[in-house]
Amino acid sequence: MKSAKSVQSFVTRFAPSPTGRLHLGHAYSALFARDAAGPDGTMLLRIEDIDLTRCRPEFTAAIEEDLAWLGLDWPKPVRHQSAHLLDYAASIDRLAAEGLLYPCFCTRADLAAAAGAPHGIGLIYPGTCRSLSAAERMDMIGSGRPYALRLDVSEALRRTGPLAWTDLDRGTITARPELLGDTVLARKDIRTSYHLAVTWDDAIQGVELVTRGEDLFEATHIHRLLQALLGLNVPVWRHHKLLLDSAGRRFAKRDKAPTLRALREAGRSAAEVRTLAGFPDEAAAQPG
Numbered sequence: 633m634k635s636a637k638s639v640q641s642f643v644t645r646f647a648p649s650p651t652g653r654l655h656l657g658h659a660y661s662a663l664f665a666r667d668a669a670g671p672d673g674t675m676l677l678r679i680e681d682i683d684l685t686r687c688r689p690e691f692t693a694a695i696e697e698d699l700a701w702l703g704l705d706w707p708k709p710v711r712h713q714s715a716h717l718l719d720y721a722a723s724i725d726r727l728a729a730e731g732l733l734y735p736c737f738c739t740r741a742d743l744a745a746a747a748g749a750p751h752g753i754g755l756i757y758p759g760t761c762r763s764l765s766a767a768e769r770m771d772m773i774g775s776g777r778p779y780a781l782r783l784d785v786s787e788a789l790r791r792t793g794p795l796a797w798t799d800l801d802r803g804t805i806t807a808r809p810e811l812l813g814d815t816v817l818a819r820k821d822i823r824t825s826y827h828l829a830v831t832w833d834d835a836i837q838g839v840e841l842v843t844r845g846e847d848l849f850e851a852t853h854i855h856r857l858l859q860a861l862l863g864l865n866v867p868v869w870r871h872h873k874l875l876l877d878s879a880g881r882r883f884a885k886r887d888k889a890p891t892l893r894a895l896r897e898a899g900r901s902a903a904e905v906r907t908l909a910g911f912p913d914e915a916a917a918q919p920g
């Protein structure tokens with residue numbers, strides 16, 4: 633007999649970037665998204681390929697091959713962000729017309745110097761270019777200096793007022809986008825960014841529950857602000873742990889973590905890999 637407890641259903645998504653082969657950490661993330669959708673829910677697949685220098689079509693094909701092998705399926709056609717760059721640019725234009733963005737001419741070296749750190753990693757932008765005058769901006773743009781567009785977070789928050797969002801595991805969270813500073817919404821090379829594209833797509837695709845690694849927890853603050861600024865639907869979120877290898881390190885492409893293909897070629901079955909990723913099949917998990 634079916635349990636009387638109703639299981640909620642959601643539209644969720646798995647949104648990898650095709651910059652390499654999927655590894656066990658990705659398998660965990662994809663299986664988490666599928667599981668979080670609930671038995672009657674839907675997990676979408678989205679290819680996050682705005683970074684044309686790092687993404688490769690062969691990795692996109694490999695993602696679908698690996699996920700299908702793992703036993704996952706998803707509605708077709710799959711959304712590829714690279715096919716929607718004009719939509720993101722239109723949102724950027726809208727925010728710019730509302731006076732919420734400003735051009736930032738800082739180079740990586742400028743940012744590192746401002747942070748007093750060698751790499752500028754984890755830097756909160758000190759707002760250097762926010763105070764440039766309109767004439768200075770025009771001059772620098774006119775002279776061909778490349779620039780990114782940053783969100784003026786305090787002005788944006790002034791217009792939206794206080795915001796909150798729901799993490800199904802942690803409860804109601806007050807949005808604090810200022811923790812990330814004036815984030816880049818349009819990079820120097822493309823008229824969008826991870827934050828803008830992911831927020832726009834989740835709304836356009838009707839995603840109801842966003843699942844992502846807890847390393848991106850802070851990003852959700854800025855996404856909530858963007859939803860308010862662009863009048864988009866607000867989903868709920870879950871931020872999952874990051875799967876660690878036997879040495880306690882997170883799986884990462886740069887560490888040459890074993891790929892799903894390598895595991896498959898070494899003779900591991902999909903069921904074994906699902907178990908390794910922390911999602912054993914129900915029958916296998918039953919004692920006895």
Ligand code: GLU
Pocket residue numbers: 647648649680830843844845848
């Ligand atoms: N594309 C992002 C990644 O590969 C994840 C997107 C998200 O879940 O926000 O890390």
